[in-house]
Amino acid sequence: xxxxxxxxxxxxxxxxxxxxxxxxxxxxxxxxxxxxxxxxxxxxxxxxxxxxxxxxxxxxxxxxxxxxxxxxxxxxxxxxxxxxxxxxxxxxxxxxxxxxxxxxxxxxxxxxxxxxxxxxxxxxxxxxxxxxxxxxxxxxxxxxxxxxxxxxxxxxxxxxxxxxxxxxxxxxxxxxxxxxxxxxxxxxxxxxxxxxxxxxxxxxxxxxxxxxxxxxxxxxxxxxxxxxxxxxxxxxxxxxxxxxxxxxxxxxxxxxxxxxxxxxxxxxxxxxxxxxxxxxxxxxxxxxxxxxxxxxxxxxxxxxxxxxxxxxxxxxxxxxxxxxxxxxxxxxxxxxxxxxxxxxxxxxxxxxxxxxxxxxxxxxxxxxxxxxxxxxxxxxxxxxxxxxxxxxxxxxxxxxxxxxxxxxxxxxxxxxxxxxxxxxxxxxxxxxxxxxxxxxxxxxxxxxxxxxxxxxxxxxxx
Amino acid sequence: xxxxxxxxxxxxxxxxxxxxxxxxxxxxxxxxxxxxxxxxxxxxxxxxxxxxxxxxxxxxxxxxxxxxxxxxxxxxxxxxxxxxxxxxxxxxxxxxxxxxxxxxxxxxxxxxxxxxxxxxxxxxxxxxxxxxxxxxxxxxxxxxxxxxxxxxxxxxxxxxxxxxxxxxxxxxxxxxxxxxxxxxxxxxxxxxxxxxxxxxxxxxxxxxxxxxxxxxxxxxxxxxxxxxxxxxxxxxxxxxxxxxxxxxxxxxxxxxxxx
Numbered sequence: 001x002x003x004x005x006x007x008x009x010x011x012x013x014x015x016x017x018x019x020x021x022x023x024x025x026x027x028x029x030x031x032x033x034x035x036x037x038x039x040x041x042x043x044x045x046x047x048x049x050x051x052x053x054x055x056x057x058x059x060x061x062x063x064x065x066x067x068x069x070x071x072x073x074x075x076x077x078x079x080x081x082x083x084x085x086x087x088x089x090x091x092x093x094x095x096x097x098x099x100x101x102x103x104x105x106x107x108x109x110x111x112x113x114x115x116x117x118x119x120x121x122x123x124x125x126x127x128x129x130x131x132x133x134x135x136x137x138x139x140x141x142x143x144x145x146x147x148x149x150x151x152x153x154x155x156x157x158x159x160x161x162x163x164x165x166x167x168x169x170x171x172x173x174x175x176x177x178x179x180x181x182x183x184x185x186x187x188x189x190x191x192x193x194x195x196x197x198x199x200x201x202x203x204x205x206x207x208x209x210x211x212x213x214x215x216x217x218x219x220x221x222x223x224x225x226x227x228x229x230x231x232x233x234x235x236x237x238x239x240x241x242x243x244x245x246x247x248x249x250x251x252x253x254x255x256x257x258x259x260x261x262x263x264x265x266x267x268x269x270x271x272x273x274x275x276x277x278x279x280x281x282x283x284x285x286x287x288x289x290x291x292x293x294x295x296x297x298x299x300x301x302x303x304x305x306x307x308x309x310x311x312x313x314x315x316x317x318x319x320x321x322x323x324x325x326x327x328x329x330x331x332x333x334x335x336x337x338x339x340x341x342x343x344x345x346x347x348x349x350x351x352x353x354x355x356x357x358x359x360x361x362x363x364x365x366x367x368x369x370x371x372x373x374x375x376x377x378x379x380x381x382x383x384x385x386x387x388x389x390x391x392x393x394x395x396x397x398x399x400x401x402x403x404x405x406x407x408x409x410x411x412x413x414x415x416x417x418x419x420x421x422x423x424x425x426x427x428x429x430x431x432x433x434x435x436x437x438x439x440x441x442x443x444x445x446x447x448x449x450x451x452x453x454x455x456x457x458x459x460x461x462x
Numbered sequence: 463x464x465x466x467x468x469x470x471x472x473x474x475x476x477x478x479x480x481x482x483x484x485x486x487x488x489x490x491x492x493x494x495x496x497x498x499x500x501x502x503x504x505x506x507x508x509x510x511x512x513x514x515x516x517x518x519x520x521x522x523x524x525x526x527x528x529x530x531x532x533x534x535x536x537x538x539x540x541x542x543x544x545x546x547x548x549x550x551x552x553x554x555x556x557x558x559x560x561x562x563x564x565x566x567x568x569x570x571x572x573x574x575x576x577x578x579x580x581x582x583x584x585x586x587x588x589x590x591x592x593x594x595x596x597x598x599x600x601x602x603x604x605x606x607x608x609x610x611x612x613x614x615x616x617x618x619x620x621x622x623x624x625x626x627x628x629x630x631x632x633x634x635x636x637x638x639x640x641x642x643x644x645x646x647x648x649x650x651x652x653x654x655x656x657x658x659x660x661x662x663x664x665x666x667x668x669x670x671x672x673x674x675x676x677x678x679x680x681x682x683x684x685x686x687x688x689x690x691x692x693x694x695x696x697x698x699x700x701x702x703x704x705x706x707x708x709x710x711x712x713x714x715x716x717x718x719x720x721x
Contacts, residue, residue: 278577281576281577281578281579282576282577285571285576285583285587286562286566286569286571286576286587287571287573287576289555289559289562289563289566290563290566292552292554292555292559292563293552293555293563293566295554296551296552296553296554296555297550297551297552299514299534299546299550300546300550300551300552301552301563302513302514302533302534302535302538303512303514303534303538303543303544303546304535304538304543304563304564304566304567304626304627304630305535305538305539305543305564305566305567305568305630306535306563306566306567307533307535308535314573360554442554
C-alpha cells in the first residue's frame with residue numbers, strides 16, 4: 001500500500017518536472033523567434049480587448065480589473081526586458097490616462113496605487129532589506145504632508161508674520177526636494193536612539209514615534225497654531241499647471257478640473273518610477289548587500305567590516321525620505337488634510353502590503369501595494385455596490401424547502417466594504433499559512449544560473 | 463615584529479571571571495592554536511579581539527594599532543577577520559553575495575555613485591564579483607556560487623565562512639573551530655587548505671580547535687586556556703607534555719597518578 005502511495009507522489013513530481021522542462025523549452029525558444037511575436041500579438045490583443053471593455057463599460061469594475069491585470073501579465077510574459085518595458089510604458093503613459101478621462105475614478109485609483117507603491121517600497125527597505133520592523137512608517141508620510149500643507153496654505157500666517165503664505169504653486173517642487181531632506185533627517189533622528197533595539201522593542205518604539213507625531217499634529221493648534229489640530233488644513237496649493245499654454249498650442253483644451261487628476265497621475269507615476277529606480281540601484285549595490293547582511297546576521301555583518309549603525313541609519317533615512325516626498329504630493333492632491341489620514345492603521349496597511357508581496361522584494365512590494373489598494377478601493381466597493389443593486393432590485397428568490405427570500409431583506413451589515421479589515425486579516429492569515437514568503441519573494445540574482453527563492457522560515461530556526 | 467600582542471586581558475560576566483589576565487603573542491607567518499576545555503574562555507577571547515565584547519582590563523595591539531574600544535567593523539578594516547563557532551553565514555543570500563559582503567570593507571564607493579549607477583561603479587562591481595568567485599574557488603565552492611547559503615551543506619557553510627573572511631583581506635585570520643562537524647578526511651583537507659593560506663592570503667592564523675590531530679599537525683604554537691587562565695604556551699610537543707595541560711584535560715588522578 002505504502003509503496004503505491006510513494007509511486008503516486010513520484011508521478012506527481014515527474015509531472016512537475018515535465019511541466020517545468022516544457023516551460024524552460026518554451027523560454028529558450030522565445031528569444032526573438034516566432035513564438036515571441038505570437039506572445040507580443042497576444043499581449044497586444046489582451047490589452048486592446050480590456051481597453052475596449054473599459055471604454056464600453058466605463059462603470060464596470062471587472063473590466064478595469066482585467067485591464068490592470070495586463071501589467072501583471074506583462075511582468076510574467078517571457079519576453080525581452082526592453083519589449084516588456086515598452087508594453088508597460090504604453091499601458092501606463094498612453095492608455096491609462098485615456099481611460100482615466102472616461103471614468104475619473106480610475107485615475108484616482110491609479111494615483112492611490114502609485115502613492116502606496118512608493119510607501120511600500122520605502123518601508124520595504126527598512127523591513128524587507130534590513131529586517132527592522134517599523135510600525136510607525138506613516139509618521140514620515142505625515143511629516144511630508146504637513147510640511148507642504150502648512151507652507152502651501154494660509155496656515156503658516158498663523159505663526160509667521162508678513163503674510164507671505166500660501167506660497168506660490170511653483171514652490172511645490174522646492175518642497176518636494178526639501179521633504180526628501182527633512183524626511184531623511186527625521187528618519188535618521190528616529191534611528192539614532194533606537195538602533196540598539198531589536199525586533200519587538202524596535203517595533204514598539206517606532207509605533208510610539210508614529211503616535212507621538214500624530215498626537216503632536218493633533219494638538220499643535222495651541223499655544224501657537226502650527227497644524228490647526230483636528231480641524232486639518234485647507235486649502236493646500238496644488239502644483240502649477242506650467243504646461244497649460246503648451247497644451248493649447250497643440251490644440252488641446254482641457255479645463256483645470258480635468259487636467260489636475262491627469263497631472264497628479266503623471267507626477268505620481270514619475271515619483272513611483274524614481275523610487276523604484278533608486279531602490280533597485282541600492283539593492284544591487286554594496287549598500288544593498290550590506291543591508292541584507294545586517295538582516296541575516298548583525299554580528300557576522302559587523303565582524304565582516306560593515307558599519308552596522310551607519311547602514312541602519314541610511315535605511316531609515318532612505319525609507320523616510322520616500323514616504324515624506326510622497327506625503328507632499330498627497331497633501332497637494334487632497335487639498336485638505338487632517339490627522340485622521342495618518343493613523344496607526346495606515347502604517348499597518350503599508351506593512352501588510354510589503355508582507356503580502358514578499359519582504360525584501362521590489363516587484364513584491366509593488367504588487368502588494370497595487371493588490372491591496374485595488375482590493376480596498378475597487379473590489380470591496382464594487383461588491384458593495386453590487387449587493388446594493390441586488391437589494392434594490394426587489395427580486396424574491398424561491399428556495400426549495402426553505403421558502404422564499406426577499407432580497408430587499410439583505411441586511412446592510414453584509415456590505416463587503418464594511419468588512420475591509422476582516423477580509424484583509426483573513427488574506428494575511430491565509431498568506432502566512434500557505435505562502436509565508438509572500439506572493440513574489442526575492443529571487444537570487446541569476447547570472448546564467450537558474451532562479452529560485454529561499455525557503456523562508458527555515459533560516460529563522462537558529 | 464609581533465602581529466598581535468595581547469597583555470593581561472580580563473573579562474568578567476557578573477561574578478564569573480571568563481578571562482583572567484590572558485597574554486597572547488603572535489608572529490607573522492604563524493599558525494597558532496588556542497585550546498582548552500569547554501568554557502575555558504577561548505571564544506570570549508575571540509569576541510574581545512574582534513570587538514564584540516569590551517574587555518574589563520588589559521591591552522591589545524595589532525601591528526601598530528591599539529584595539530581598545532574599536533567597533534567590530536573598524537577592527538575588520540584593520541585586518542582581523544574571523545569565522546564563528548556556530549555558523550553565521552548570511553542564509554538568504556547566495557554564496558557569492560556572502561563573499562561580496564566580506565569584501566565590503568575593501569570596496570570603495572560613494573552613495574551618489576550608487577544612486578546614479580555610474581559606469582565606474584558597475585565596472586568595479588564586475589571586478590568585485592570576479593574576485594569573490596576566486597575566493598570561492600580557493601575553498602572549492604566555485605560550483606555553488608549562486609546557491610542560497612542556507613541550502614549549502616554544513617561543511618560547505620564552514621568553508622563559505624572561511625572564504626567570506628578571506629575576502630576581507632585580513633592579515634590575521636581567526637577561525638573558531640573550523641573542523642567542527644567534519645569527518646577525518648574533510649578535516650585533513652581543510653588543514654592542507656589552511657596551511658596554503660598563510661603567507662599567500664593572510665599573514666597569520668589563530669584557531670580554536672578541539673580536534674587534537676588538527677591542532678598538533680598544523681600549529682606552530684599552541685596556547686592552552688583553562689578557566690580563563692593561560693596555563694601553557696609553546697610548541698605542540700611542549701604543550702603535550704605539560705602536566706597542567708594533562709590535568710586540565712584529563713583531570714587530576716585520584717591518587718596523584720597522571721595518565
